[in-house]
Amino acid sequence: MLKLKTFLAAIIATAIAFSTQAEDKFITVASTTSTANSGLFEFMLPKFKAKTGIDVRVVAVGTGKAIKLAENGDADVLFVHHKPSEEKFVAAGFGVKRSDAMYNDFVVVGPKSDPAKMKSTKTAKDALKMVADAKAPFASRGDDSGTHKKELSLWKDAGIDVKAASGSWYRATGSGMGATLNVASGMNAYALTDRATWLKFKNKGDLEITLEGDKDLFNQYGIILVNPKQHPHVKSKLGQTFIDWVLSGEGQGIINSYKIEGHPAFFANAQPGA
Numbered sequence: 001m002l003k004l005k006t007f008l009a010a011i012i013a014t015a016i017a018f019s020t021q022a023e024d025k026f027i028t029v030a031s032t033t034s035t036a037n038s039g040l041f042e043f044m045l046p047k048f049k050a051k052t053g054i055d056v057r058v059v060a061v062g063t064g065k066a067i068k069l070a071e072n073g074d075a076d077v078l079f080v081h082h083k084p085s086e087e088k089f090v091a092a093g094f095g096v097k098r099s100d101a102m103y104n105d106f107v108v109v110g111p112k113s114d115p116a117k118m119k120s121t122k123t124a125k126d127a128l129k130m131v132a133d134a135k136a137p138f139a140s141r142g143d144d145s146g147t148h149k150k151e152l153s154l155w156k157d158a159g160i161d162v163k164a165a166s167g168s169w170y171r172a173t174g175s176g177m178g179a180t181l182n183v184a185s186g187m188n189a190y191a192l193t194d195r196a197t198w199l200k201f202k203n204k205g206d207l208e209i210t211l212e213g214d215k216d217l218f219n220q221y222g223i224i225l226v227n228p229k230q231h232p233h234v235k236s237k238l239g240q241t242f243i244d245w246v247l248s249g250e251g252q253g254i255i256n257s258y259k260i261e262g263h264p265a266f267f268a269n270a271q272p273g274a
Contacts, residue, residue, distance in 0.1 A: 026055035027238045030067070030075035032146055033176040035221070036060035038196035038265050043258045048245055054238050062145025062176065070094060070224075073231030076239035078224040079246075081194075082146035086222045095224035096236075101246055102255050102266040103220045106150060107198060108211035109181070110136075110190035118190070118210045127211045128158040135169040137189035141180045142172025146219075151192045154216065181207075194219055196265040221266070223247070246270070 035041055036058055045056045059069060063080040070078040071094050078095060080086060089095045108127060110118060116130040131138055140162070141148040155162050162170045171189070173180045177197045184191035185205035193201075198209070211217075223243050228234040245251045252268035259265060 024235075025053055025238065026057055027076040027235050027242055028057050028059060028074070029077045029079055029242070030059050030061070030069040031079040032063050032066060032081055032221075033060050033178070034081070034147070034194045034197050035079060037176070037178050038194075038200050039260065040196070040255070040258055040265060044251070044254050047254055048242065048251075051250075052241060052245070054241060056242060062141070062143045062148065064144030064146075064149070070226050073226065073234065076226055076235045077242055078226060079221065080146055081219055081221045082149050083220055083222060085146075085149070086224060090224060094227055094230055096227050098222045098224045099243070099247055100269050101221050101223045102252075102268045102270070103218065104195050104264075104266050105212065106147065106192055106217040106219050107195050107209045108190060108192055109184065109198060109207045110210040111188045111206050112208050113188075113206075114210055116190065121211070122214060124154045124211060124214045124216045125158045128154055128160060131190055132158070132160045132165065132169075135165075137187050138170050139180050139184040139187060139189040139191045140170065140172045141177065142174045143176070145176075147177060147192060147194060150219070154192070157216070196260065199260040199263055199265060220269075 041058050049055055059075065063082045063085060066078060066080050067085055067089055069075050086098050090098050108118065116134040116136040118127045118130055121127050121130065140151060166172060173183050177193055178201065180191055181193060181201050182203055185203050185207055188206055190210065223246055225236060225239050225243055226234045228236040247270040252270055255266050255268040256264065
């Protein structure tokens with residue numbers, strides 16, 4: 001009887017350990033709204049889970065907030081799109097290594113009537129100066145996201161002080177990309193957006209792409225393992241498995257195969273020569 005009880009206890013302990021292990025087989029990825037809103041994660045993550053059994057739980061916020069989450073140890077992997085901030089994150093010891101994962105581009109959208117005459121130029125610098133000169137409505141995310149950081153750098157290059165214009169023709173929404181595009185659509189305003197979110201966005205109203213193709217609108221995404229030396233609870237092995245898969249030929253091929261209405265949303269560039 002004692003042997004039977006011991007045997008049953010061992011089985012129960014094994015079952016509990018297996019159950020706990022299965023429940024723990026997930027990672028948290030702090031990422032941007034664009035990777036989530038575009039539908040990319042919805043497309044690729046089930047394929048990763050089918051291959052590895054690892055569930056990926058995404059916290060989709062602006063890049064600035066995503067980096068803060070990772071700095072606080074509230075994520076295992078960081079997947080964002082502002083390279084200077086990413087490199088600073090790694091240099092400060094919060095990340096193990098940064099790797100290019102994929103890219104797309106930013107576009108400026110605005111009313112079809114184009115009150116700033118933006119379509120007459122090909123550079124973001126000149127286009128934004130035209131917006132300021134015309135005092136045409138511009139909707140900014142204003143949320144310290146990667147898109148917002150890029151937008152501010154473009155205004156700086158154009159020599160425009162948007163802080164001085166805040167509340168007049170320049171409106172900061174403090175919201176994600178989808179919400180900001182909704183504001184732009186409602187106001188018939190210009191806005192900077194990543195192309196993937198724009199392709200997925202349904203409430204375009206009278207908006208269309210008014211500027212694209214400038215090299216300054218290049219939008220690189222990087223992926224980083226949160227440093228377990230800073231936060232010992234980080235699931236470094238599972239997180240690295242995800243990173244390795246994203247950067248592998250299989251993961252890169254899946255990124256390239258994701259399309260929105262027939263248009264590629266992202267272009268994988270982790271592999272040499274991509």
